Amino acid sequence: MYTLKKSLGQHFLKDENICxxxxxxLQQESLSQLLEVGPGGGALTKYLKNIPDIDFKAVEIDDEKVAYLSNTYPELKDKIVHQSFLDALPPFDGEFTVVGNFPYNISTQILFKILEWKDQVPVMVGMFQKEVAQRVAAPSGNKVYGVLSVLVQAFYQVKYLFDVHENCFNPPPKVKSGVIKMYRTTATEPMKSEKHFFLLVKTAFNQRRKTLRNAVRSLFEPDQLEDPIFNQRAEQLTVKDFAALTFKMK
Structure with missing residues (x-):
């Protein structure tokens, strides 16, 4: 069969009901091109490859898992991209959906990679460590609302689908998991630029206990900082608030 590699954060899904x-x-959406990230032992793959009228590919960094999948599912020959997802180029022309039981040790980086590809990725369904899934879906004012929440929600609507118990995996992780679905928004909030928006959000939450005025002072002229919105802390601002503030930045 294959071995589990802790260095790659591998916890393989074994619960067929969760799969x-x-x-x-996924199938609630119209699908034509689908990318699975980190197929591992193929728990999801065996279902995904059989979705009708689908162009399916999987990206996997582990040599052993690539060999296992190729031997077990010969029809996947030439469908497996053998490299790290974080280093990969978009595997399709045009739009494609992303799905995966994502390695928890790089889950935040995976979400940022999907944001880079947002023009091509209208939908993502993925499993994360529960606290990461909750953070991505959290509304403003929530104690776990942060950088990841704002940056993802600026471009996607996020729906928390369900929890997944530790015993659904081999080996069981030490944390609970959660599955979320992300739909690309049809109209993003107006902003000066994505670069300004990302800088503002990251700077604001870098000192989240401070008022916005103190946290982002370096990004605005003194007269702009008189606006009452700067009396609030970062977690109190919505995506719309952050986007609007970018127009006042230096």
Whole structure:
């Protein structure tokens, strides 16, 4: 078979019911091109490859898992991209959906990679460590609302689908998991630029206990900082608030 590699954060999904629920969530959308990230032992892959009228690919860094998948599912020959997802180029022309039981040790980086590809990725269904999934879906004012929440929600609507128990994996992780679905928004909030927006959000949450005025002072002229919105802390601002503030930045 294959071995588990802790260095790659591998916890393989073994609960068939959870696999089917993830695939059902995917199939609620129209699919033509689908990328699975980190197929591992193929728990999801065996369902995904059989979705009708789908162009399917999987990206996997682990040599052993690539060999296992190729031997077990010969039809996947030439469908497996053998490299790290974080280093990959978009595997399709045009739009494609992303799905995966994502390695928890790089889950935040995976989300930022999807943001880089947002023009091509209208939908993502993925499993993360529960606290990361909750953070991505958190509304403003929530104690776990932060950089990841704002940056993802600026471009995607996020729906928390369901929890996944530790015993659904081999080996069981020490944390609970959660599955989320992200839909690209049809109209993003106006902003000066994405660069300004990312800088503002990251700077604001870097000192989240301070008022916005103190946290982002370096990004604005003194007269702009008189606006009452700067009396609030970062977690109190919505995506719309952050986007609007970018027009006042230096």
């Amino acid at each position: 089917r629920k993830i695939v059902e969530a």
